[in-house]
Amino acid sequence: MLQNKRFIFFGIIYLVVLTFFLYRLADIQLINTESFSKKGVNLVQESVNQRTQEVMIDDGRGRFVDRNGDPLQKQAEPSLVLFPFLKEAEWPSEDLSRIVGIPGNKLQEVVSDTKEPIVLSSKDGVSLTAAELEKINELEIPGVFGIYQQTKLDETIGEHIIGIVGENAEALRAKYPDRTDLSYKTKIGVTGLEEAFDEFLLPDAETKLLYHVDGDGHPLFGINVKYIADSNPFYPVTVETTIDKEIQTMAEDVLEHQNIEKGGLVLLDIENNEVLAMASKPSLNRSDSKTLSNQMLQPLFPGSIFKTVISAAAIEYGLDDPTRQFNCSLNLHGEADGGQDDGQLTFDRSFAKSCNYTFTTLARELMEKDQHVIEDTASKIGLIDPVGWNGEVFHYENFKQFPDEKTGNIWSDEKDKNVPRAIDQTAIGQKDVKVTPLSIANMMATIARGGQKQQVKIVKNILYKNGTKMYSFTSNSLEGDTITPMAAAKLQKLLRLVVTDSKGTGRRFQTSPMEVSGKSGTAQTGKSNDDDQTLYNKWFAGYFPSDQPKYALVVVEMDTTSAEAGTNAAFYDIVNEMSKIDERKN
Structure with missing residues (x-):
């Protein structure tokens, strides 16, 4: 009789634990896949991200300019993007070389030593004009793009005026409970004008280049790179300050x-x-x-x-x-x-x-x-x-x-x-x-x-x-x-x-x-x-x-x-x- 009671007791414990794990698994895979935990993590998106390589062109957050329209924080930097799958393909590096001023063999070396997309701009010695970006894109080389990427200015000014942003998923959800479209990684203003104008500055969508890879980093769906762009003509906004x-x-x-x-x-x-x-x-x-x-x-x-x-x-x-x-x-x-x-x-x-x-x-x-x-x-x-x-x-x-x-x-x-x-x-x-x-x-x-x-x-x-x-x-x-x-x-x-x-x-x-x-x-x-x-x-x-x-x-x-x-x-x-x-x- 005592042995039967023990068997029933441990059986109940086993069923409770099993039920918990089954619920947890269902929670992850079926119930809260798009808003998991207090942070609101989108598990589906995160699983996709594990098989995605991307170049962020613009995070979509609003920006600040001075009274004359000059950027105070970020600027659109002419940049050359090279995706790593180029090392496994035949591509006209010499044609690109004549535009960007870098020897073709150097361009080949750059992509041969990387597993992530490479972005080259003026800080890397690659100074490009609008006309040159257009010529790069006219080459229509898969994995080669000329873009304007939003980057931080080399010399930032007015840092206390502009303030800082940071990631805080719980604060984000508490502050904007109705903005379920925002990723838990969305940055919010903490101090200065970033804090004061935060609701206006929140991103509507990101602009980026991306492609999918397998576990070894090889393209999953060929060499096509997707351009994900924000089509909203109104956002992101620009805050025009009185600063000179x-x-x-x-x-x-x-x-x-x-x-x-x-x-x-x-x-x-x-x-x-x-x-x-x-x-x-x-x-x-x-x-x-x-x-x-x-x-x-x-x-x-x-x-x-x-x-x-x-x-x-x-x-x-x-x-x-x-x-x-x-x-x-x-x-x-x-x-x-x-x-x-x-x-x-x-x-x-x-x-x-x-x-x-x-x-x-x-x-x-x-x-x-x-x-x-x-x-x-x-x-x-x-x-x-x-x-x-x-x-x-x-x-x-x-x-x-x-x-x-x-x-x-x-x-x-x-x-x-x-x-x-x-x-x-x-x-x-x-x-x-x-x-x-x-x-x-x-x-x-x-x-x-x-x-x-x-x-x-x-x-x-x-x-x-x-x-x-x-x-x-x-x-x-x-x-x-x-x-x-x-x-x-x-x-x-x-x-x-x-x-x-x-x-x-x-x-x-x-x-x-x-x-x-x-x-x-x-x-x-x-x-x-x-x-x-x-x-x-x-x-x-x-x-x-x-x-x-x-x-x-x-x-x-x-x-x-x-x-x-x-x-x-x-x-x-x-x-x-x-x-x-x-x-x-x-």
Whole structure:
């Protein structure tokens, strides 16, 4: 009896295991063949892929161009494709040689040593024209093709702007549950514009050359190569940015030349409030997560640049009496600690010299009048709130061109508004004050336009494959109150005085080829280097030419000693290079 029970028990176990394996086999071969596992793997397609050799011509994902239509990421590269079955056939290699400029025997060698299709382009010393590609295809040699292949540019620019893509099957399915046509290997945007415009950039179909092989790599169905092409006249789309490729390249070169290893710059076209260039350091490295963030969209301590806000508030509250003198031999708390020796200065010269005591005094007086005055004024000049373009785009109610942009901050604790020393620190851009470089550039552009606030734009249009417009991004005003034109005019004079005053913190720019107006900033970060030297954020922000403003620029170097900072030198170089570019264009 006991033996029978054991037999029945093990029999049941055997049947359960067998049933599981049979179900698993049915699941793989019959039930979920086109969407297996959480990744949604198409098993039928994968089995075909094991017996397929292919050349990807275009993965079908949308691309980015600059304001002039020049590619920023990928380009159509004229290329020669040779399939490996050529080594087993007689083919007119000499005819091909006369077109591509490679000896026939060399072409024969290339295909004799490979089991995969070979793609030769300019990086391999094969530079082809459109006419030559046409001649190659007119030869009608099986296994020989002249194509335009989408390839990455040798020198990529604006990497933090464009962002990165990656494969994540679960994230893909969660984000696009209705797009069952997408392969689990489809890449999605992770950062930057790749993330912001991901739904528009998703591939509709791939373009490729392929043929089928047996287990030994020999053609299964003869030597016919299939051309699989996307026939959709609308996709993939092109995202037309506001970036100027020449200016972006120059800006990145300047940062390298001035050894700015952490920080970056933002250059705006003031008239349209469009980004001409944006560069972030350290350079993007996919294997280092610390480099993925665009520093120009992260809140940073602004230091004395924030005195522009206090000045704007003082002007609007009538505290800018030109005859009033401030004792700038005192420190920010009104103490004579021997660290300052600037004597009595007016409001205007205090701004030019960046006297701390003047602005902490004014900040205390302003807070007595209105405890919201500092944040309200910061908002009026387009500094504290998100400034990147956002609005309704198709089914998106709040589409953002800068999804990674962070909101700035002034007060972390409302109680600090009643603490004199906390007000002092806030007035000079320390304590809890953090704003993004993008918003500082926007503030300078706002002042240069006479107080008119606008959203910052980095994309102008989304274009269909045939060149027609899918969507155009309008120039939008920033919501909320603005400073008066009179206040803006006074701020313009203050920013110019920073450069023209003999002791102004921006006097270096007196020799710039275009007149500069701006403000410097030095902010303590609370960090020290290995030599126990205090590290700062060093800034210069402004606009030029002063009389007819065209460009707003902010440069920041983070976590640097004052002696090593290349901020002013980089700003100077950008102004100089923009002068040359404008001269060439005119």
